[in-house]
Amino acid sequence: MQPFQQSIPSGRRQRILVLALGACATAGLIAPGEAAAAAPAYRVRTLATGLENPRGLTIAPNGNLVLSEAGRGGTSDCILAGSGNTLCYGTTGALGLFDRSTNVYSRALANLPSMAVQSSPLFPEGTGLQDLAFNGSGQLFGVFGFGADPTLIPGAGSTLFGQTVAIDLAAGSLTPLADIAGFEAALNPDGKDLNSNPFALVVRGGDTYVTDAGGNSLVKADGANQVSLVNVFEEELVTTPPLPFPLPPKFPAQAxxxxxxxxPDGALYITQLSGFPFAPGSADVFRYDFINPVTTLAGGFSNLIDIAAGPDDSLYLLQYSDDFWGPPSGSILKLGLDGSVRRIFDDLVSPTGLAVGQDGTIYVANDGDGVNGELLALTPVPTPGPLPLLGVGVAFAQARRLRRRS
Structure with a gap:
């Protein structure tokens, strides 16, 4: 299954966005519990624009941001993707760096393999360098997506598609490591159509874990780059949403x-987009403790595209859209390990990447299905708490004294 099957127009957004803090009367009447439960406000800054199919976003050990741009493809070596669209090859992918000390975004690596739809001026459905992750020693790793039958890779312009890579920024080089797409081609773990689209990676010790959004699987590459299966995410019957064409009331959706x-507990957490017909409320968050089978932590989400752990021991979820078939309506949700959920930010447009800093700043790759992407920083805005009752009493007493004097 290919996550990006439809290009959604972006439109204009306000650049300074503040979430409502919830209904209240006066500050002195807000109960402490209600103040604690209110959604925070965020000040939004645009750090970079003109990003070409931005995808994975991570924070370097020095605090700078590292972003993958899948690129706009090119005009050679075209293939038929799993979405049914034709993608063509070019060397327009990139790895971007945002230096927080200078507030400058630059492409540290360019001319990387890329494929995208060429029949639209937005060059949507880009596939290339898909995600990035650092290991405990500060070594950067990445994974290239694909989104089609992996047996087509030899004719797709680059053998890096479907593989994990080690990235040396100083030397400007990539070293191929594990062949994730080759594993799908050889074993096809879910038994469905051959399709490999390595989407996200996490490095834990000497092992690299990769979600294959096309193969509906979670795999592990060990220190010798040998790939093994961790889990197959089975398809589920979902309630068919309103569509412009007829489908049965229940439809089997790939995971x-x-x-x-x-x-924060050391377990691996995985999000789910949920495939066609992209029914709202059909996406889950999964948990894997590296010992027992994968379990479901929470459900009822729509089109989850990324996840990040925050400094407050919560998980932050990125929804690509509340309704895949409706207007773009990306959002950020906060998920506690107890399963509690709060929506904390709306008004995103087809977001594709998420990271959370130690200071609580949320970084988002927004408008990610095309070449007008942007990198946003959402900084929490401190909100005043309720006026202490003691302070109110002192104020009234002082007012009475002033009246007596006059």
Whole structure:
């Protein structure tokens, strides 16, 4: 299954966005519990624009941001993708760096393999360098997506598609490591159509875990780059949403695993897009403790595309859209390990990448299905708490004294 099957027009957005803090009367009447449960406000800054199919987003050990751009493809070596669209090859992919000390975004690596739809001026459905992750020693790794029958890779312009790579920024080089797409081609673990689209990776010790959104699987590549199966995400019967064409009331949807992160408890958490017909509320968050089978932590989400662990021991979820078939309506949700969920930010447009800094700043690759992508920073805005009752009493007493004097 290919996660990006439809290009959604972006439109204009306000650049300074503040979430409502919830209904309240006066500050002195807000109960402490209600103040704690209110959604935070965020100040939104645009750090970079003109990103070409931005995908994975991570934070370097020095605090700078590292972003993958899948690129706009090119005009040679065209293939038929799993979405039914034709993607063509070019060397327009990139790895971008945002330096927080200078506030400058630059492409540290360019001319990387890329495929995208060429019949649209937005060059949507880009596939290339898909995700990035650092290991505990500060070594950067990446994974290239594909989104089609992996046996087509030899004619797709680059053998890097479907593989994990080690990235040396100083030397400007990539070293191929594990062949994730080759594993799908050889074993096809879910037994469905041959399709490989490595989507996200997490490095844990000497092992690299990769979600294959096309193969509906979670795989592990060991230190010798040998790939093994961890889990197959089975398709589920979903309620068919309103569509412009007829389908049965219930339809089998492929799972389509997407983003991953190591949670505050040390377990691996995985998001689910949920495939065609993209029924709202059909996406889950899965948990894997590296010992027992994968379990479901929470459900009822729509089109989850990424996940990040925050400094507050919560998981932050990125929804590509609340309704895949409706207007773009990306959002960020906060998920507790107890299963509690809060929506904390709306008004995103087809977002594709998420990271959370130690100071609580949320970074988002927004408008990610095309070449007008942007990198946003959402900084929490401190909100005043309720006026202490003691302070109110002192104020009234002072007012009475002033009246007496006058």
């Amino acid at each position: 389509v695993p997407t983003g991953m992160t190591i949670g």
